[in-house]
Amino acid sequence: MKLTPSLICSIAISVVVSGSYSYADAVHDAIDQQAKAVEAKMIAWRRDIHQNPELGNREFRTSALVAEHLTKLGYEVREKVAHTGVVAVLKGGKPGPVVAFRADMDALPVTEEVDLPFASKVQTTWRGQQTGVMHACGHDAHTAILMAAAEVFANMRSELPGTVKLIFQPAEEGLPPGEEGGARLMIKEGALENPKPEAIFGLHVIAPGPAGMIFYRGGPTMAGSDTFRITVKGRGTHGARPWQGVDPIVIASQIVLGLQTIESRQVDVTSDPSVLTIGIFNAGNRSNIISDKAELEGTLRTFNLDMRSFIMQRVKETAEAIARSGGGEASVEWISDGYTPLINDVSLTNRMVPTLQRVVGADRAIEVKPLTPAEDFSFYAQEIPAMFYFVGITPPGTPVSLVAGNHSPRFQIDEAGLLPALRATVHLAIDYMTTAAK
Numbered sequence: 001m002k003l004t005p006s007l008i009c010s011i012a013i014s015v016v017v018s019g020s021y022s023y024a025d026a027v028h029d030a031i032d033q034q035a036k037a038v039e040a041k042m043i044a045w046r047r048d049i050h051q052n053p054e055l056g057n058r059e060f061r062t063s064a065l066v067a068e069h070l071t072k073l074g075y076e077v078r079e080k081v082a083h084t085g086v087v088a089v090l091k092g093g094k095p096g097p098v099v100a101f102r103a104d105m106d107a108l109p110v111t112e113e114v115d116l117p118f119a120s121k122v123q124t125t126w127r128g129q130q131t132g133v134m135h136a137c138g139h140d141a142h143t144a145i146l147m148a149a150a151e152v153f154a155n156m157r158s159e160l161p162g163t164v165k166l167i168f169q170p171a172e173e174g175l176p177p178g179e180e181g182g183a184r185l186m187i188k189e190g191a192l193e194n195p196k197p198e199a200i201f202g203l204h205v206i207a208p209g210p211a212g213m214i215f216y217r218g219g220p221t222m223a224g225s226d227t228f229r230i231t232v233k234g235r236g237t238h239g240a241r242p243w244q245g246v247d248p249i250v251i252a253s254q255i256v257l258g259l260q261t262i263e264s265r266q267v268d269v270t271s272d273p274s275v276l277t278i279g280i281f282n283a284g285n286r287s288n289i290i291s292d293k294a295e296l297e298g299t300l301r302t303f304n305l306d307m308r309s310f311i312m313q314r315v316k317e318t319a320e321a322i323a324r325s326g327g328g329e330a331s332v333e334w335i336s337d338g339y340t341p342l343i344n345d346v347s348l349t350n351r352m353v354p355t356l357q358r359v360v361g362a363d364r365a366i367e368v369k370p371l372t373p374a375e376d377f378s379f380y381a382q383e384i385p386a387m388f389y390f391v392g393i394t395p396p397g398t399p400v401s402l403v404a405g406n407h408s409p410r411f412q413i414d415e416a417g418l419l420p421a422l423r424a425t426v427h428l429a430i431d432y433m434t435t436a437a438k
């Protein structure tokens with residue numbers, strides 16, 4: 001049975017007359033039936049995209065599939081946004097707000113180790129090395145879920161009280177040096193303009209979250225990630241006569257410890273967490289030679305934009321001052337591909353949590369702690385109120401020790417988790433539009 005808007009109305013009228021079942025209940029049931037009807041197609045799209053993964057800025061096949069589907073459904077489609085992105089708009093039959101949804105489409109340079117009939121066999125060259133390509137972060141599912149939601153929105157277009165804007169984004173996982181892309185470039189190329197959405201939603205499938213569960217959080221939700229390099233210049237000399245030179249290794253060692261005192265002594269640990277790690281320390285080539293320079297590289301993870309700026313400033317001041325105190329010089333370079341912290345709009349999240357609870361049940365929509373990975377959805381959240389949430393895709397009951405997490409070559413999706421994600425997407429749109437319209 002296909003549920004048309006007039007059928008929704010007739011169900012609503014007949015049951016409203018008979019008792020407690022409201023028009024809203026009928027709309028919710030109609031969404032669920034529509035979602036169920038498109039589930040098999042969604043899974044087929046997901047498998048097709050999984051078998052044909054493409055790296056960031058190279059999602060040619062995936063974006064063509066998306067654009068063709070959306071065009072057929074009657075969306076106004078803009079292609080080649082930020083290289084391979086697709087932005088599509090569907091104006092509903094009733095007046096209401098513009099709401100955006102974002103799905104990322106790129107895969108990772110990972111060689112798949114999962115034994116599935118639709119496992120990826122794709123090979124490519126990444127930064128000069130031969131590698132497999134795999135949807136090891138589940139962006140194949142994100143794309144398929146939003147394609148399915150697009151179909152449900154189109155089927156209920158005449159009853160839709162507002163406009164949906166669907167943003168299919170390339171290159172969330174970062175790019176080889178020298179390339180620009182992802183959310184930042186989508187925004188630069190107008191993804192949030194004409195029409196400008198009032199709010200934006202996004203989701204991420206997450207292991208080991210059990211299929212059928214949804215996880216959310218208001219405020220700081222995922223870490224900002226920034227990479228830095230510190231070059232310490234000393235003056236090389238014989239290892240037996242250090243007073244004749246300036247030892248960059250001793251200076252760099254003091255800098256490593258000095259940076260940790262920013263974290264332990266200078267930021268309010270009760271406000272938001274932050275992590276600073278030096279992962280690379282390179283200097284010297286012989287035990288009895290003091291070298292000319294030392295190089296450090298590290299990562300900073302933050303959940304608060306002010307704290308991020310403060311720490312970035314203090315890293316520079318601390319490194320430079322310590323180097324000066326030892327008679328050397330330090331320069332700090334922030335490598336510009338960092339992602340800002342992802343901060344969900346608190347009032348939007350509070351307003352939409354009842355929707356997530358209705359979709360999966362109150363005991364299956366769980367509030368979570370902040371997550372330390374980064375996500376470039378944060379750039380949309382800096383522009384307009386945003387809510388990013390997580391969808392379980394691990395078979396319920398699997399021991400956590402047996403679950404391969406996102407980015408693992410053994411990452412797997414229990415496709416039973418996709419229908420709740422599709423339902424959540426459409427219910428969020430309808431609830432947002434109808435509550436905003438009041």
Ligand SMILES: [Zn+2]
Pocket residue numbers: 137173406407
């Ligand atoms: Zn990822």
Ligand SMILES: [Zn+2]
Pocket residue numbers: 137138139172204
């Ligand atoms: Zn991801």
